[in-house]
Amino acid sequence: MLSLLVTLAFSFSVRAEGPLALRPDTACEKRYVVSFMNAAPGFFTDEKGNKQGSSFEILQEVIRRLGCKVTEETSSHFASTEGFVRNRVDIFGITNKSEKMNKTGEFVEMYRVPRSLVIRKDALLTEPTIESVLKNKKINFVGIIGGLFFIKESEKEKLFKEHRLREVPGPSEIYTALDEGRAQATFSSPAFTAYYLGKSDKLKKFKVIPDHKSEWQSLGFYLSTNRLSKTEREKIKGLIHGIRQDGTLLNIQKKYVQPEDFDYYHPEKTKDVGRL
Template sequence: MKTRLFTLPIIILCFSTVVSAKDCGRRFRIIVNNYAPLFDVNNEGHVYGMTFDFMNELSHRLGCVVSQAPMDAPRMHDDFKNWRADIVGLVIPSEKFRASGEYVPVYTTVRKLLVNKAYYDPSRTVADYIKDGRIKFGDQIGTSFFLKPDEKSQLFGSGRIVEYPNPAIGYRQVASGRVQAMFTSPVVYNYYQKAIPAFVQNVVAVPDPKYEMQGGIYLSLRRISKSEAEQIKKAISDMKKDGTLRRIVAKYASAEDMNYYKDL
């Protein structure tokens, strides 16, 4: 199915079976990425995704009502810094969120380098592709979180970054050869290699175990109290201890790529 771009928040009410939403007395507004496989709507109108499932489970354990508002990265940054949301996630650590929130890590994984087969060479390293002046990289507007600072400086400085509003466009561009490479996460890669038929035939995915990155959430410094923050952290810790977090991620990552997901 096609990835949807949401212009209005979708409100999802989730109640705990242990503690009622009334007992919690709190409604959390959570802003999330608006693309599959993190948050999307299928052809039957049902919302699904790794972030969606994670936030639902968090709501269940807290016994609170949550509204999940899907949006693109620039809007996420704006909403959070202007105190219009309690939580943002799942996201990679970012300076744009740090000033307004406390970061709580949820898992660790690696990035994947996607290379159009016309430019792929198994003897080359990730650094070799970065240095190759022939290769343009796709990148999502408002993110650049898959790039190291020196890589970002080199690619932007040489005009070798093509920005796009969502991953679906980037995946189609690298599959068609309009850009020659891009970085992504294992979960997003697992989704698009199935969603875009030409992808597997035209693109090679190279894991980069040397580049570890965290996925987590930011808690608003102004809207989340210290006691609420501790409850949220405990709920996440409990999700790891009882295997729930691993089961959620395993729904969206391939069995092979689960080896790259740590701290679950």
């Protein structure tokens, strides 16, 4: 059954000779395989067919500075993870840390953000806290198949045991399930909340509760330890650091998050990211 799921997941993967490499006259002869999740706000196409998205733009900048040709792979989170652990991908991101991918890759942090609980207002009986919502057996959560999507492993296990966790292929399906009432809550990040709820009247139906007690969510890139040499990985890590510190990260994220969340991506706020 697992092999069937993997096969089906990869059948939806999109592979393309990408425009990410913006220097065709480069002396770099290597072609890198880069993978990113085919889901907004990380990646999407606008009404004119132009590629956009926070993960896509950051990865585009990494490759531009690297100066090499690339092959793009876009797919679900599950398929992207499988492709990486099966040594088919050089760089995957932006994603969170994964014990599974740690076995074949090195995680390079790009930034950290606090997660938030997003819950339907019509599911609330009293002023909620994250702890009370997790304990309330009348409230069902929704998350991503094969991923955590800002939920802790211990929380996922608890919700599964209580039959309170519905899993779907990607972020779009998460917010559709919430909007239609098939689930009442999820954990999110500033970019996901802004894209799926902040740009419409849908946000009025939900309460967003920042989680200031938990460790902030670490997001970044996985570099393949089997396909990339240590020298290559160190070079890419340096490029990622430069993108944080010269303000490029902030300028990209300003397109995809609310103004009150800009500080999370500011060079001064991210100067120690990747060292901890």
